[in-house]
Amino acid sequence: MKQLELRLTGSGGQGVIMLGVILAEAAIKKGHFAIQSQSYGPEARGGASKCEVIIGSETIDYPKVQQPTLLLALTQIAADKYAQNLPQDAVLIIDDSIELINDPGTENIYRLPILVTARDVVRKELTANIVSLAAINQILGLFSKEELLEAVLQRVPKGTEILNQRAVEAGIELVQNHVG
Amino acid sequence: MKQLELRLTGSGGQGVIMLGVILAEAAIKKGHFAIQSQSYGPEARGGASKCEVIIGSETIDYPKVQQPTLLLALTQIAADKYAQNLPQDAVLIIDDSIELINDPGTENIYRLPILVTARDVVRKELTANIVSLAAINQILGLFSKEELLEAVLQRVPKGTEILNQRAVEAGIELVQNHVG
Amino acid sequence: MSNKITLMQGNEACVQGALYAGYRFYAGYPITPSTEIAELSATELPKVGGKFIQMEDEIGGIAAAIGASIAGTKSMTATSGPGFSLKQENIGYAAMAQIPLVIVNVMRGGPSTGLPTQSAQADIMQAKYGSHGDYPMIALSPMSVRETFDLTVRCFNLAEKYRTPVMLMTDEVIGHLRERVVVPEPGELEIINRTTSEAGVLRPRPYEKQPGEIVPAMSVFGDGNRAHTTGLFYNETGFPSNSTDNAKIMLERIFNKVYDNVDDIVQVEEFELDDAEIAFVTFGSTSRVVKAAVKALRAEGIKAGMLRAITIWPSPEKQIRELAQKVDHIIVAEQNMGQYVREVQRIVEGQARVQHYGRGNGDLIKPQELVALVKEVEHGTK
Amino acid sequence: MSNKITLMQGNEACVQGALYAGYRFYAGYPITPSTEIAELSATELPKVGGKFIQMEDEIGGIAAAIGASIAGTKSMTATSGPGFSLKQENIGYAAMAQIPLVIVNVMRGGPSTGLPTQSAQADIMQAKYGSHGDYPMIALSPMSVRETFDLTVRCFNLAEKYRTPVMLMTDEVIGHLRERVVVPEPGELEIINRTTSEAGVLRPRPYEKQPGEIVPAMSVFGDGNRAHTTGLFYNETGFPSNSTDNAKIMLERIFNKVYDNVDDIVQVEEFELDDAEIAFVTFGSTSRVVKAAVKALRAEGIKAGMLRAITIWPSPEKQIRELAQKVDHIIVAEQNMGQYVREVQRIVEGQARVQHYGRGNGDLIKPQELVALVKEVEHGTK
Amino acid sequence: MEPSKLIQEYFRDANLPHIWCPGCSHGIVTRAITKAIDELGMDKDNTVIVSGIGCSSRAPGYMAFNTVHTTHGRAIAFATGIKMSKPELDVIVITGDGDASAIGGNHLIHAARRNIDLTVIVFNNNIYGMTGGQYSPTTPTDAFGTTAPYGNIDQPFDILKLAEGAGATYTARGTAYHTKQLISYISKAIKHKGFSIVDAISVCPTYYGRRNKSGSGVQMMVWLKDNYVDVKVYDKLPEEKRAGKFVYGEFYEQERPEYTAEYQKIIDRLRGEV
Amino acid sequence: MEPSKLIQEYFRDANLPHIWCPGCSHGIVTRAITKAIDELGMDKDNTVIVSGIGCSSRAPGYMAFNTVHTTHGRAIAFATGIKMSKPELDVIVITGDGDASAIGGNHLIHAARRNIDLTVIVFNNNIYGMTGGQYSPTTPTDAFGTTAPYGNIDQPFDILKLAEGAGATYTARGTAYHTKQLISYISKAIKHKGFSIVDAISVCPTYYGRRNKSGSGVQMMVWLKDNYVDVKVYDKLPEEKRAGKFVYGEFYEQERPEYTAEYQKIIDRLRGEV
Amino acid sequence: MSDQKQLVLKREWCKGCGICVAFCPTKVLIMDTDYKCTIANIDACIKCGLCELRCPDYAIYLKEAQDEQ
Amino acid sequence: MSDQKQLVLKREWCKGCGICVAFCPTKVLIMDTDYKCTIANIDACIKCGLCELRCPDYAIYLKEAQDEQ
Ligand SMILES: Cc1ncc(C[n+]2csc(CCOP(=O)(O)OP(=O)(O)O)c2C)c(N)n1
Ligand SMILES: Cc1ncc(C[n+]2csc(CCOP(=O)(O)OP(=O)(O)O)c2C)c(N)n1
Numbered sequence A, B: 001m002k003q004l005e006l007r008l009t010g011s012g013g014q015g016v017i018m019l020g021v022i023l024a025e026a027a028i029k030k031g032h033f034a035i036q037s038q039s040y041g042p043e044a045r046g047g048a049s050k051c052e053v054i055i056g057s058e059t060i061d062y063p064k065v066q067q068p069t070l071l072l073a074l075t076q077i078a079a080d081k082y083a084q085n086l087p088q089d090a091v092l093i094i095d096d097s098i099e100l101i102n103d104p105g106t107e108n109i110y111r112l113p114i115l116v117t118a119r120d121v122v123r124k125e126l127t128a129n130i131v132s133l134a135a136i137n138q139i140l141g142l143f144s145k146e147e148l149l150e151a152v153l154q155r156v157p158k159g160t161e162i163l164n165q166r167a168v169e170a171g172i173e174l175v176q177n178h179v180g
Numbered sequence C, D: 001m002s003n004k005i006t007l008m009q010g011n012e013a014c015v016q017g018a019l020y021a022g023y024r025f026y027a028g029y030p031i032t033p034s035t036e037i038a039e040l041s042a043t044e045l046p047k048v049g050g051k052f053i054q055m056e057d058e059i060g061g062i063a064a065a066i067g068a069s070i071a072g073t074k075s076m077t078a079t080s081g082p083g084f085s086l087k088q089e090n091i092g093y094a095a096m097a098q099i100p101l102v103i104v105n106v107m108r109g110g111p112s113t114g115l116p117t118q119s120a121q122a123d124i125m126q127a128k129y130g131s132h133g134d135y136p137m138i139a140l141s142p143m144s145v146r147e148t149f150d151l152t153v154r155c156f157n158l159a160e161k162y163r164t165p166v167m168l169m170t171d172e173v174i175g176h177l178r179e180r181v182v183v184p185e186p187g188e189l190e191i192i193n194r195t196t197s198e199a200g201v202l203r204p205r206p207y208e209k210q211p212g213e214i215v216p217a218m219s220v221f222g223d224g225n226r227a228h229t230t231g232l233f234y235n236e237t238g239f240p241s242n243s244t245d246n247a248k249i250m251l252e253r254i255f256n257k258v259y260d261n262v263d264d265i266v267q268v269e270e271f272e273l274d275d276a277e278i279a280f281v282t283f284g285s286t287s288r289v290v291k292a293a294v295k296a297l298r299a300e301g302i303k304a305g306m307l308r309a310i311t312i313w314p315s316p317e318k319q320i321r322e323l324a325q326k327v328d329h330i331i332v333a334e335q336n337m338g339q340y341v342r343e344v345q346r347i348v349e350g351q352a353r354v355q356h357y358g359r360g361n362g363d364l365i366k367p368q369e370l371v372a373l374v375k376e377v378e379h380g381t382k
Numbered sequence E, F: 001m002e003p004s005k006l007i008q009e010y011f012r013d014a015n016l017p018h019i020w021c022p023g024c025s026h027g028i029v030t031r032a033i034t035k036a037i038d039e040l041g042m043d044k045d046n047t048v049i050v051s052g053i054g055c056s057s058r059a060p061g062y063m064a065f066n067t068v069h070t071t072h073g074r075a076i077a078f079a080t081g082i083k084m085s086k087p088e089l090d091v092i093v094i095t096g097d098g099d100a101s102a103i104g105g106n107h108l109i110h111a112a113r114r115n116i117d118l119t120v121i122v123f124n125n126n127i128y129g130m131t132g133g134q135y136s137p138t139t140p141t142d143a144f145g146t147t148a149p150y151g152n153i154d155q156p157f158d159i160l161k162l163a164e165g166a167g168a169t170y171t172a173r174g175t176a177y178h179t180k181q182l183i184s185y186i187s188k189a190i191k192h193k194g195f196s197i198v199d200a201i202s203v204c205p206t207y208y209g210r211r212n213k214s215g216s217g218v219q220m221m222v223w224l225k226d227n228y229v230d231v232k233v234y235d236k237l238p239e240e241k242r243a244g245k246f247v248y249g250e251f252y253e254q255e256r257p258e259y260t261a262e263y264q265k266i267i268d269r270l271r272g273e274v
Numbered sequence G, H: 001m002s003d004q005k006q007l008v009l010k011r012e013w014c015k016g017c018g019i020c021v022a023f024c025p026t027k028v029l030i031m032d033t034d035y036k037c038t039i040a041n042i043d044a045c046i047k048c049g050l051c052e053l054r055c056p057d058y059a060i061y062l063k064e065a066q067d068e069q
């Protein structure tokens, strides 16, 4: 397995860190090596929030993402900052509210209505991270739906299981419906 | 001029530090080099108090007394601690209330009634240091009486001039009357 | 029994390791990026009957932690840069009074308030020299989350064994990293507890080492030992002494208990050193960068290797000296303006070229930078 | 005009030197053996319109002193061991925020409360490394009372010239020594004042160096400059920046202003080095012991010499390196368990044998010990 | 769109918008200070704002005065040096509940004791905001913080009682909701010759609010509105209506020799003697 | 000649005579503590004496308990750790006016706020004795110290008011002269569950006395006798007779949840839940 | 006088906390779908200035007439 | 009871402060020429214990009769 480097970005309250943690936990469950890190900063307050996950079949030495396999950007600010100079074959997932002002460097772009889906389909804005998670998994084909669900349910608060299951379904669908 | 090393010891309130300072100042006035130091310590509280003066015609490097030219001890505790292993030719001045329990190493001993003189002759116990100063000067022949007096009067509180002058006289006399 | 495998954060591993070692008291003051250690301790300690207290400042934090240790409880305090500076006076106290204590510094960008959310390794010399006067210091530095667990256990063990404060010098990268961890089972790692004085016995000379002891047994409060502890120079009775002769003996004691046991204390990792022609010396999170670089260099046929100081203080003098015999060029990679490199230069005594690589601005070194550097060295351009 | 000659105490000379340099603010907390500096400042400052304040602790002391300097007043704080440890956090602040300040440490026996009334030179490494993070430090060490005067003046000059905290590292022996001093006349010693921003001018980039400036001019409170001061990494506007690129530039600036000017800053005394075969490296009060020993050795025909670091930080690298070319054996004499010796070893890189002589117990080295040691070295027994 | 005149005059608007979270009331209190300064017609060049470290302590960076962002807890000590060195300056300290009363508690009580002419404004949000929500010395008993996961067992300081016990000569409390009163207390505190302190109740929706289920910034402001009463009103309330209420208002005011003025007397005396 | 039973029982008489100056009343206060302990019939093995640094803080070295001589100002913080780790121990802090209220002020107010069960005895001689007579936070205004050569311009702390403002639940003041009362206050303070503090007025003839021409230890004791009145008496004195008088007595006493007990409840709750 | 004042919204500084909306006595303000303040009913504005007083982000204020010059 | 008590002076610990002398209600004690306390008038002693209470140096005390055994 080639080492996967995921960079997940958004704004403070959007739960991209939780997204990364779930991804990393699912990977570990599957016997992979995985690490997760995030950028801290007072500027994270309101500003861009960044979470990185690296998954591989061997110990991961360098702890930061260098050549993202995938970039997720949920806000304009995050996209402006991170959606540039990506490797040619990188996957770029952006919320469809975002306008790309820089050349992302890749043409492998998924412009998905993540936020709207969370709000209107799942009916809970806070599930945008889970919607994204499912979309990422769908694109990269990392885990089976069961594996993914298990990892999600282990982390989310009790009582929100059904909601999050819906979010997973919605995320999968987003990619399935996506026309490249 | 050979370097003179004086060690002046007593108890906390006896003013041996002032004694040393006056000696050093007189020496400087005369164009000599001089340094003065003292031992600090919580144990100085009540315990032995030590003041050292080194006088020479050149810069003084090592700042502590190594081979005392003269040792003054005003209390038993001080004598017990310092009046031993002196150089053979060292001058030892002790108050006559003191019993030497150790072999001082020198036979050049002046047993002088300093404390009693301060109390009964000068009529001010606190002048024991000035009495001692005058005695030391008389023995070592460092300064003229005028030089000594000038140095004393520069340091002592205003209004005590006559008292201290008397103390100087008394100290000189002690040595003059001393029978070796 | 199979070990639990989990995703764990570095700071969490520190707390879990501490609990594993029998830790029962935390006192400190929050500061980024060490705060999770306090937060998790607050959550976990009372569950095992331990105590957590958030003190009014870092000085109070270390003071309370020392107090608890004196009373007989395994204690820890954690902080970062500014708080580490504030704790220095009492670090010296613990060293002088011979009190076991674990002090964690999750290093961040400095000096001063600096870059609180970035990582750095610029408190390395401070770990050894931050308090006034002469004292020895033991400091360990982990490169991974699991190692954070293990070294925290080891910090407690060394602290108890040698009656001395021990530091875990980690950094923001490791402290905040979540990583796959195989959690040790109870009994899997050795746990050392302090030797204590027999209950009910009032020792006239509680600081006199008994035959077979590395350090004199500690008194326990409430056990009838009623000893005295002080930060003044003391003699074997434990009471202050102004004797310079005694001070000399005492200083030598607190130094020797560490330096006579360097082989027990010093731990290093050697990576690809057997046939290395150029070597990195490094520690902590930067080791991950170096390891990646060494692998990349090896892949290109360049014989690079790494000596990693797991114990950074006392420094692995023997190992570094041996290394200098083996390679011509040593690159000390660290996230600072040049600190540990000075120790390496000192030890190497000109037997190899020693060069620093790093910076203190919070920007992690990249493996490619090291690869490029080695190539330049090979081509004689650097 | 003939100079006044007087018997002066080391701590008094520090205050007199400070006043000579234009010092107008003292804030601190008493501690043996530095207290006379506070006491005399309390007496003398108000006479010249200056201010003295005894703060609640040493942290408050240095903080108030930095505050006064920011506002535009030449300031000083003095302390000893434990207080020096407490001041470390804010020493880093002054370095980072580039605030001129003189910090005096009258060293005493440590670690911890140690031997408060004995002398030591064991805070030497702490002077450089006591605060967290990377920062440069200038530290001077006097060997006599007159030199205490002169170096205090120089501390102020360097602090003002380089906008940075400067340390006077003296010790109990010198601090409490009374000695014959030829007091400098006004105008005899150079006085440097900070360059200040033009009154009434609000600079958009107050930390941007103008042509010809060593450091950017300082703003003065009340003069209409209205700048911002912070201990975070800041850019040329003076406002915080999270950019690691900026942090790199800034760190280099605060380092380079010192290291690009080592020749201006570093001061040494060479004594009998011309034909020396064995040399001492030393500093502060121990230099007096070494000087006596060198004279005694020379009297016996043994070619010993002394290199004295007057500026201890940055260390006189060039001079030490040259020395190592000249002599085979260097003895670093210092009142501690071996601190500056490590710096000398590092610099010498094996070009000469480097040996430590000293102890940290408060007992001053005697010249005879050094004489005996040199003889042993000469006879190959050591 | 340009900002208001007040902001243009007293803020470094190039540094705005500020870093604080949506609904954080630190911005309200900061503006209140400039409003008081404006009303007093103070000279910006002679005004100094000093802070420690914390969310609150970020304020000086936005304010167009002589500003100093110091170390955590030490603002009052720095300010003491500034004021001593130039007593003609008006020195205002901006600090947080943690900065002022946890790590900085000692400087607070000693400055109060000396009655040095500083004005201390505590942005009191009952939590360590900047480090993510640990309990502070003003966190109510039983409230939650990241380091009080089972409810806080500490009893909180009444910062004003503490300052009064230490010797402060003007104390008042305002809230971010009762903004006009807050401005008037700040104004009185600045005018007061001696050590004055205003406990400015602020809200941290991000950490305090979230942990304690206090809701958004709006909800927390409503809580302030509903639960804080003017001390003058409070004093007249029957016992049963007082329960659970908090008070704002002016609590203590006294004339006492001011520190820098007393020091100046020494200087004058000595210089007169020469 | 053997010392008294009390001394033999509670002192490390091998370390006596102590280091204090002739006439220093620290010795009187130290004995008063052991007398209270004796009367209370406390177990020496379960009693801990913690001090900071200062002349006063030398006391534990002479006392036959579990004793800790810590760093300057930090005794209460060390004691907090000791008490938290073993709440069954009786922890008494011996400290000086400088140690407790200058450098240690922050720990004092926070321990008071938490109401942790410590007993703090302040050997208050209104001066830094150990370092040779600098003014302290309790030195009276206008008095002299080596760092107040022109008379002190600081206003002194009333340590008990400060502690009360911070949250202490038992406060009392005794003097070295009014020894019996002092013993009874110490005794009550030790029995009190929560943070208790006794301001024990002590005299330093060597530094305070000499600088302020207060005379010998005897004269300073006479001064205590003549100028301190029981607060109960004081309260009944007509205004004109109160001038210049100082008060001793018990000032504040209250029941409030004690810190280590509250913490134990968390532990019990969590363990019950498991 | 107060008629001369004009309500100004500096939308780019608004962080959408809703405080002005909640405490406007005459319900002049609303939150829009972007979660930012919008002036919805300017005619109701009594120029009381409470929004300016409590906006944590200095995004809404009353502009004096003379400011216009 | 108090008759059973005996006044003891541990002279080597006396630092001569004079406090016991000053406050003995019945003038039992005096300072001798060595500036140490001396029991001059034992018969006047009422065994009040004030000297013990206030001696800073633990040099004077009342010994209980049973101590003698
Ligand atoms: C010496 C030191 N200790 C700890 C910190 C970490 N720290 C920064 S701000 C802060 C608390 C801030 O709380 P408060 O003063 O209430 O301000 P708020 O953020 O709530 O406005 C802490 C603990 C630090 N910067 N320096
Ligand atoms: C950190 C630190 N600062 C300063 C000192 C010096 N020092 C020792 S004791 C003391 C003051 C003692 O005064 P107090 O607490 O009133 O006790 P006293 O000697 O009067 O009984 C000081 C300033 C120190 N030991 N440590």
Ligand code: SF4
Pocket (backbone or CB within 6 Å): A045, E019, E020, E021, E023, E024, E025, E026, E055, E056, E125, E129, E130, E203, E204, E205, E206, E207, E208
């Ligand atoms: S964390 Fe709290 S105090 Fe800090 S800016 Fe956000 S809301 Fe305000």
Ligand code: SF4
Pocket (backbone or CB within 6 Å): B045, F019, F020, F021, F023, F024, F025, F026, F055, F056, F125, F129, F130, F203, F204, F205, F206, F207, F208
């Ligand atoms: S200096 Fe003062 S406080 Fe210290 S022992 Fe002497 S009299 Fe007592």
Ligand code: SF4
Pocket (backbone or CB within 6 Å): G007, G023, G024, G025, G026, G027, G028, G029, G044, G045, G046, G047, G048, G049, G050, G051, G052, G062
């Ligand atoms: S000025 Fe008053 S009425 Fe007008 S919008 Fe603002 S709060 Fe509402």
Ligand code: SF4
Pocket (backbone or CB within 6 Å): G013, G014, G015, G016, G017, G018, G019, G020, G021, G036, G037, G054, G055, G056, G057, G058, G059, G060
């Ligand atoms: S109060 Fe200010 S920031 Fe909040 S919604 Fe209104 S305009 Fe926006």
Ligand code: SF4
Pocket (backbone or CB within 6 Å): H007, H023, H024, H025, H026, H027, H028, H029, H044, H045, H046, H047, H048, H049, H050, H051, H052, H062
């Ligand atoms: S017991 Fe009372 S009467 Fe007897 S000597 Fe002592 S003080 Fe005097």
Ligand code: SF4
Pocket (backbone or CB within 6 Å): H013, H014, H015, H016, H017, H018, H019, H020, H021, H036, H037, H054, H055, H056, H057, H058, H059, H060
């Ligand atoms: S009180 Fe004690 S020390 Fe003082 S004179 Fe009497 S016996 Fe001696």
Ligand SMILES: [Mg+2]
Pocket (backbone or CB within 6 Å): E054, E096, E097, E098, E123, E124, E125, E126, E127, E128, E129, E136
């Ligand atoms: Mg706060």
Ligand SMILES: [Mg+2]
Pocket (backbone or CB within 6 Å): F054, F096, F097, F098, F123, F124, F125, F126, F127, F128, F129, F136
């Ligand atoms: Mg005192």
